[in-house]
Amino acid sequence: MKTIHLKIVTPDSILLDKEVESVSIPTVEGEITVLPMHIPILAGMKPGELRIKADKKEEYFSVMRGVAEVDGETITILTDAAEHADDIDEERADAAAKAAKELMAKKRSSEEGYTEAMAELERSLSRIKIIRKRRRGSKVRIDSN
Amino acid sequence: MASGKDIKRKIKSITSTRQITKAMELVATSKMKKAVDNAVKLRAYGYMSLNILSKLSKKHQNLHKFFQTREVENILLVLFTPDKGLCGGLNTNLYKKAIQTIEKLEKENPKAKIHYVASGKKGADFLHRTGKDVEFVYPAYTNNPTFTDIFPVSKEALKGFEEGKYDKVVVVFSDFVSTLVQKPVAKTLLPFSLDVFEEMLEELGSKFSEVVKPTEKEIDYKLEPSPKYIIDNIVPQLTEMQLYQAVLETTASEHSSRMVAMQNATGAADDLLEDLILTYNQARQASITAEIAEISAGSAVIN
Numbered sequence: 099m100k101t102i103h104l105k106i107v108t109p110d111s112i113l114l115d116k117e118v119e120s121v122s123i124p125t126v127e128g129e130i131t132v133l134p135m136h137i138p139i140l141a142g143m144k145p146g147e148l149r150i151k152a153d154k155k156e157e158y159f160s161v162m163r164g165v166a167e168v169d170g171e172t173i174t175i176l177t178d179a180a181e182h183a184d185d186i187d188e189e190r191a192d193a194a195a196k197a198a199k200e201l202m203a204k205k206r207s208s209e210e211g212y213t214e215a216m217a218e219l220e221r222s223l224s225r226i227k228i229i230r231k232r233r234r235g236s237k238v239r240i241d242s243n
Numbered sequence: 244m245a246s247g248k249d250i251k252r253k254i255k256s257i258t259s260t261r262q263i264t265k266a267m268e269l270v271a272t273s274k275m276k277k278a279v280d281n282a283v284k285l286r287a288y289g290y291m292s293l294n295i296l297s298k299l300s301k302k303h304q305n306l307h308k309f310f311q312t313r314e315v316e317n318i319l320l321v322l323f324t325p326d327k328g329l330c331g332g333l334n335t336n337l338y339k340k341a342i343q344t345i346e347k348l349e350k351e352n353p354k355a356k357i358h359y360v361a362s363g364k365k366g367a368d369f370l371h372r373t374g375k376d377v378e379f380v381y382p383a384y385t386n387n388p389t390f391t392d393i394f395p396v397s398k399e400a401l402k403g404f405e406e407g408k409y410d411k412v413v414v415v416f417s418d419f420v421s422t423l424v425q426k427p428v429a430k431t432l433l434p435f436s437l438d439v440f441e442e443m444l445e446e447l448g449s450k451f452s453e454v455v456k457p458t459e460k461e462i463d464y465k466l467e468p469s470p471k472y473i474i475d476n477i478v479p480q481l482t483e484m485q486l487y488q489a490v491l492e493t494t495a496s497e498h499s500s501r502m503v504a505m506q507n508a509t510g511a512a513d514d515l516l517e518d519l520i521l522t523y524n525q526a527r528q529a530s531i532t533a534e535i536a537e538i539s540a541g542s543a544v545i546n
Contacts, residue, residue, distance in 0.1 A: 105291075107287050107288050107291055108288065109284065109285050109288045109390070110284050110285075111284060111287070112287045125467055125468065126467070126468045126472060127467060127468040130467075137465060138462045138463060138464045138465065139464060139465045139466075139467055140295070140299065140464040140465070140466055140467065140473060140477070141466075141467035141468070142467065142468065142472050142473065142476055142477060165295070165477045165480075165481070167295050167298075167464075169298065169462050170462070174291055174294075174295065176288060176291060176292055176295070176481075
């Protein structure tokens with residue numbers, strides 16, 4: 099099967115650098131799936147779930163705002179932060195969402211603080227969503243066995 | 244020969260200086276680890292965003308003001324330095340680079356006015372000393388700066404360029420090569436062009452090509468969700484990233500350069516102490532010998 103090279107890069111590290119069969123990216127306008135030989139595209143990303151398919155397996159990542167660049171040969175994802183779905187700590191994400199909500203209530207008067215808190219809430223909610231979805235997914239698999 | 248008392252005083256003063264340089268060395272070492280870590284980690288991200296900008300500017304030159312070269316009337320020079328000295332030749336090298344860059348800019352654009360912004364007290368002092376008008380002084384962001392910390396600087400540069408206040412933005416900072424080598428670098432931030440990109444590649448050398456392989460191809464991107472979104476969000480963000488990278492590199496350079504300088508100072512103090520202690524002991528022994536000689540001479544007289 100044809101593959102395309104994918105790089106997920108955050109300010110902290112190169113999280114992923116490998117050949118994949120397809121990538122589904124949460125762009126600002128909705129999810130797009132990139133397959134090998136895709137036309138060049140530069141898209142803004144919003145916080146959400148990034149799915150990759152490689153070696154017949156699916157992997158999930160939580161990604162934040164950023165940019166996805168496809169130049170025909172490689173896909174480069176530059177994002178503020180990304181995590182493998184298995185590495186997300188639900189308790190921590192929950193706590194972060196709660197803290198962000200409180201901060202939003204507190205910062206109602208300052209525009210900058212409010213936007214920042216809202217972005218933080220959006221980020222933690224997207225992580226929670228991914229981990230819940232993943233867990234449901236694995237349960238279904240157990241049931242069907 | 245100096246008396247024992249004088250030498251002892253000298254030993255004491257050098258010992259306390261050594262204590263200070265040793266402490267500074269330890270502090271710099273621990274700060275350096277973090278700073279270098281930050282800078283190196285960001286490199287992949289920074290270089291890749293630079294790469295995307297370069298690819299984007301090839302085909303979509305008219306997309307964004309940042310990509311367009313225009314008549315240069317006003318130049319903004321941002322000088323990144325530490326707030327403090329005592330870090331070897333780092334500051335001096337940055338000054339030299341700044342002077343070179345200013346001369347080059349003046350030669351290339353004889354009619355243009357250069358505006359100066361300094362991040363870091365040392366750089367501000369230097370520009371004042373050389374009679375330049377410094378318009379803004381920001382602190383050096385030395386303690387694990389975050390992306391938002393540099394907003395004041397990036398806002399001035401990016402907004403200023405967009406509004407036509409500046410037609411060219413140049414940054415001078417120290418590129419961290421290794422603990423022992425820090426290279427002062429001048430980089431044109433805006434407008435972003437391919438020449439600039441190639442210039443940058445030369446300055447950065449192999450560090451860059453390890454991460455990114457530049458392509459020659461012209462790529463016609465489809466811009467999602469709209470060109471406007473890319474203009475408003477992505478391009479400024481990628482450009483800010485370049486500034487942030489400059490800050491982190493300078494910070495890493497500062498701490499590693501200070502660590503090395505302090506290590507040398509401590510070593511020099513050790514050498515001095517060794518010499519002085521030897522001299523002190525010699526002086527002490529000489530005085531004891533003299534005393535014994537006097538006593539025995541005295542007793543010989545009595546007997």
